[in-house]
Amino acid sequence: MIKSSFKMAFASVASNKLRSFLTMLGIIIGVVALVVLLSITNSATSTITDTISSISTNNITVTITDDKDKPLSLSDLDDIASLKNVAAVAPSAVSSGNIRNGSDTETIKLTGTTADYQSINGVELASGRFIRSADVDNHTNVAVINADTAIDILGCYNTSQAIGQSITIDGIPYTVIGVVKQSDNKVLSQASYEAYIPFTSLERLSTTVRDVTSFVIAPKSDAVSDLAQQEINSYLLSRFSNDSDAFTVVNMKVIADTLSKVTGVMSLMLGGIAAISLLVGGIGIMNIMLVSVTERTKEIGIRKAIGATEGSIMLQFLIESLVLCLIGAGIGLGISALIIAGINAFTDYTFWLDARVCVVASIFSIGIGLIFGFYPARKAARKDPIEALHYAG
Amino acid sequence: MDDNKMILLSDVSKIYHIGDDTVKALDHAKMYVDKGEFVSVIGPSGSGKSTLMNIVGCLDTATSGQYFLDGQEVADYSRNELARIRNRKIGFIFQDFNLLQKLSAYENVELPLIYQGLSPSKRKEQVEDALNAIGLWDRRDHRPNELSGGQKQRVAIARALATHPSLFLADEPTGNLDQKTGGMLLDIFHRLNEEGNTILLITHDPNVAKEASRSVKILDGHVSEAKDMSEIEEVV
Numbered sequence: 001m002i003k004s005s006f007k008m009a010f011a012s013v014a015s016n017k018l019r020s021f022l023t024m025l026g027i028i029i030g031v032v033a034l035v036v037l038l039s040i041t042n043s044a045t046s047t048i049t050d051t052i053s054s055i056s057t058n059n060i061t062v063t064i065t066d067d068k069d070k071p072l073s074l075s076d077l078d079d080i081a082s083l084k085n086v087a088a089v090a091p092s093a094v095s096s097g098n099i100r101n102g103s104d105t106e107t108i109k110l111t112g113t114t115a116d117y118q119s120i121n122g123v124e125l126a127s128g129r130f131i132r133s134a135d136v137d138n139h140t141n142v143a144v145i146n147a148d149t150a151i152d153i154l155g156c157y158n159t160s161q162a163i164g165q166s167i168t169i170d171g172i173p174y175t176v177i178g179v180v181k182q183s184d185n186k187v188l189s190q191a192s193y194e195a196y197i198p199f200t201s202l203e204r205l206s207t208t209v210r211d212v213t214s215f216v217i218a219p220k221s222d223a224v225s226d227l228a229q230q231e232i233n234s235y236l237l238s239r240f241s242n243d244s245d246a247f248t249v250v251n252m253k254v255i256a257d258t259l260s261k262v263t264g265v266m267s268l269m270l271g272g273i274a275a276i277s278l279l280v281g282g283i284g285i286m287n288i289m290l291v292s293v294t295e296r297t298k299e300i301g302i303r304k305a306i307g308a309t310e311g312s313i314m315l316q317f318l319i320e321s322l323v324l325c326l327i328g329a330g331i332g333l334g335i336s337a338l339i340i341a342g343i344n345a346f347t348d349y350t351f352w353l354d355a356r357v358c359v360v361a362s363i364f365s366i367g368i369g370l371i372f373g374f375y376p377a378r379k380a381a382r383k384d385p386i387e388a389l390h391y392a393g
Numbered sequence: 394m395d396d397n398k399m400i401l402l403s404d405v406s407k408i409y410h411i412g413d414d415t416v417k418a419l420d421h422a423k424m425y426v427d428k429g430e431f432v433s434v435i436g437p438s439g440s441g442k443s444t445l446m447n448i449v450g451c452l453d454t455a456t457s458g459q460y461f462l463d464g465q466e467v468a469d470y471s472r473n474e475l476a477r478i479r480n481r482k483i484g485f486i487f488q489d490f491n492l493l494q495k496l497s498a499y500e501n502v503e504l505p506l507i508y509q510g511l512s513p514s515k516r517k518e519q520v521e522d523a524l525n526a527i528g529l530w531d532r533r534d535h536r537p538n539e540l541s542g543g544q545k546q547r548v549a550i551a552r553a554l555a556t557h558p559s560l561f562l563a564d565e566p567t568g569n570l571d572q573k574t575g576g577m578l579l580d581i582f583h584r585l586n587e588e589g590n591t592i593l594l595i596t597h598d599p600n601v602a603k604e605a606s607r608s609v610k611i612l613d614g615h616v617s618e619a620k621d622m623s624e625i626e627e628v629v
Contacts, residue, residue: 004507011495012495015495298491299493301491302491302492302493303493303504303508304476304479305450305452305479305485305491306479306480306485306504306505306508306552307476307477307479307480307481307505307508307509307556308476308480308508309473309476309477309508310472310473310476311473312508385452386447386452386453389452389487389491
């Protein structure tokens with residue numbers, strides 16, 4: 001019975017192709033809007049979230065803006081490291097120096113830090129090692145350089161060849177001990193030449209770096225990130241005479257959480273707008289189904305005369321509206337896939353068809369088919385067989 | 394209750410209210426059709442023929458009186474129960490054929506069997522038997538608009554035949570056909586009757602009414618037995 005109903009529904013949809021297509025158009029546009037918009041938002045969201053977690057493993061960054069003549073030293077960082085929810089602390093002093101590239105002079109970004117910096121910020125090395133405690137204690141002139149520096153300055157395309165070579169920063173020779181893995185994200189590594197050197201070594205090299213004014217902290221776990229932030233806050237408040245303007249504490253986890261909230265609201269909003277267009281498509285379905293029921297009054301009369309119950313007439317028209325919506329949703333999904341493939345082909349972005357969104361759009365279309373098909377189907381089922389038989393349409 | 398009666402109408406009335414007017418389409422009608430009988434109902438237009446056919450065909454229910462079909466009283470049934478009775482006990486044959494234009498001859502004959510909930514293999518068997526019986530099996534894939542009037546009416550007969558109904562209810566079956574084709578169709582009715590089927594044929598044509606073994610006349614909602622040919626002819 002159901003199988004025959006589907007067969008008849010397909011036959012009926014196919015018998016008036018132009019009208020069926022125009023009816024489906026609303027559903028097609030609705031599904032395309034829903035799937036494309038939400039797929040793009042979801043792709044963008046996960047790209048952003050991945051980027052954030054790739055540049056920082058949920059660490060906390062502190063910048064001192066006013067040290068009240070009580071500057072922090074490396075030993076003060078040890079105090080912070082011993083706080084209950086803090087796992088590690090490392091200074092992050094940024095300066096710049098000159099390096100020679102043949103006859104040209106280039107600027108290199110220098111970050112003075114200690115051994116723990118690698119684990120806190122998740123620095124990945126292509127070869128060699130990172131700065132060690134002994135390097136910091138002995139003010140050793142060693143450097144961990146980035147891949148661009150290794151290639152351009154030292155001419156080492158194979159990063160391991162750079163290990164042990166010397167680069168001269170502001171006239172002082174540094175031994176290369178490690179090379180940082182090239183970042184996948186081009187946008188985030190603007191400076192072409194970068195190097196990590198021991199904090200103590202940078203203090204000697206630079207005229208501006210004297211105290212610890214910026215440092216990064218890793219909480220014991222993501223779960224205690226908020227607690228660690230509070231502990232650091234109260235430590236710094238007591239140090240800088242309760243002046244909360246003397247320093248800033250930035251918790252990457254909080255930023256990431258806020259961002260995911262924002263994108264969540266955005267996809268809800270876009271989804272809502274797209275859902276409205278699907279709803280409007282549903283009204284189109286109802287409109288045409290009502291016309292179809294009137295046009296087919298005679299058919300309904302014949303079916304009833306030879307024994308169709310109200311239920312089977314209702315089922316027939318419901319399935320017809322369902323078939324319209326399902327075919328519409330299928331075409332809509334196909335067009336969505338083409339649009340996203342087109343965006344990927346002609347722009348630098350990489351989006352993907354979100355499977356969850358496709359499932360939601362399909363279920364939504366089925367719901368629309370049933371809800372907006374119900375009234376016309378009931379109208380068909382309730383027709384009086386005698387009047388319907390004598391209908392001259 | 395007589396077991397031999399396929400149709401028994403006892404004081405059946407049907408009253409319509411049109412605005413302030415009341416129209417008695419059937420006025421205490423009494424009639425019967427025995428099992429295996431071929432009976433015609435003759436009356437001019439507006440005599441209540443259609444109302445009689447609607448009530449006998451379970452498309453409508455009477456305002457008062459009793460109607461027994463195959464020994465069962467048809468009363469106070471819901472619309473769905475009436476649909477089931479039409480599906481299983483009545484084989485309709487209409488003046489304008491009433492075939493579904495979008496379906497093939499085969500599918501038209503199969504339709505009531507789908508509503509009976511029969512399995513596809515059982516349906517195929519019954520459709521094949523019915524189309525073979527009226528000699529249109531080789532035309533099974535044709536749509537109604539590819540068939541002649543006589544062929545369409547034969548498909549309609551096959552549609553009725555396929556369900557093995559208790560009663561064939563034909564409403565002016567030859568009305569849209571020429572005399573020769575109409576005659577061929579009446580031959581089919583005779584054959585069906587000889588095979589033991591009960592047929593009630595409603596018409597306004599005395600020549601068609603005469604084909605039945607017994608005639609009933611209807612005038613202004615009153616039903617009575619037609620004794621002989623002259624009585625049939627004077628009705629219209």
